[in-house]
Amino acid sequence: MNLAFLLLAPLAAIVLLAAPLVPVYRGVTTGKKAKRSVIANLCAFAGVCVLAFVLPIGNLVSAETAAAVSGAAAGMGYIAAALVTGLSCLGAGIAVAAAAPAAIGAVSEDPKSFGKAMIFVVLGEGVAIYGLLISILILNRL
Template identity: 65%
Template sequence: MLLYLLLPLVAIAMLMAPLIPVYAGITTGKKAKHAIWFNLCAFGGLILLMLILPLGGFVSAAAADGVAGALSTGEGIKYLGAALATGLSCIGAGVAVGNAAPAAIGACSEDPKAFGKAMIFVVMGEGIAIYGLVISFMILFT
């Protein structure tokens, strides 16, 4: 029983951990060099909450009618495929825009007439995310 009381408190403390370097930066004026550890701690807190809530019976996937097995394995794989299509395409779009946008800004600073040509490459990177979203809709609704 004590486990059900302490684990949510630990998870909340882990979720609040990224605020420590922010507060330290405000009070001392120094930037946080090791903030990644606090962000990983918050991620761990989220994972811990995702484990606690179903175990404690706070969240239930079953409806009140008792339809616990409503999703088949095929439905679950369909949702997993849609999530992977969207997520991985958005990661690819982020990489593409992350590489194209600084080059576009540099090109525009040297020659302002190159704005239209530079924007085309940035928009092409964003198109990857839209294609992934379209594929996930095709997976879900067919």
Template identity: 50%
Template sequence: MLSVLEIIVPLILVILVVLPLVKVFAGKTTLQSARKRLYTHISLFFGLILFVFVWQLSGTSLFAAETAETVSGEFAGSIAQGLGFLGAALTTGVGSIGAGIAVAAAAPAAIGAFSENEKNFGKSLIFVALGEGVAIYGLLISILIINKL
């Protein structure tokens, strides 16, 4: 069961990282201010990563009472298992981004070819489907990685 502290601390950290970009997404900022906010966002993000890394290396725990329970409980795992999950997530994410780039390039060309000649529909559809295949392959490799863990 999660305590209130375990829920509030990550929420505060996420809010602190996202806060500089609120006006940028709303479109109520100048280019100079947007750059400054973006640099602030990037520095907060990497600062947070560095803080968590140093915190984990120091061995201190914010939730010291539950440390013994989590080590012997369901959250016990090795670094290799964590890296395996990270690899599976990266495989799915990068494969999906690659498929998006491929479809973004192939779909307008397919629509243009179809508008010029209706006989090109089948050929152009194959190229769009090949781009989507990259995401499916990434998902398949991700499932194989998770099955090995």
């Protein structure tokens, strides 16, 4: 392969990963601009997935692992592990965002309800831990 291509492919992946951070840096949070930033984020993620699937960027896997699992299957396994971790953490964040303010309100009205309120907040965080465990199991299979 061409040396310029080997240098530009990882650079393209880095640019695709950093592109959605530009609207966040500018402070865009509401309206049509927020929709555009979410769409840009999804397009950048799809671009990185295509680059990771089509182009073998770097030798991130040892020779024994590469012999055991074909390149495409290993790439899909890594994408699966990343999706499991990312989506479970996103779900845990949504759960904690809903449970924590309710727990704070309950504790402010009745300080004795602190233990019960914290159980619901911790249950939301358990989703992220389960996702991390599943991604570790996926990575151990590769």
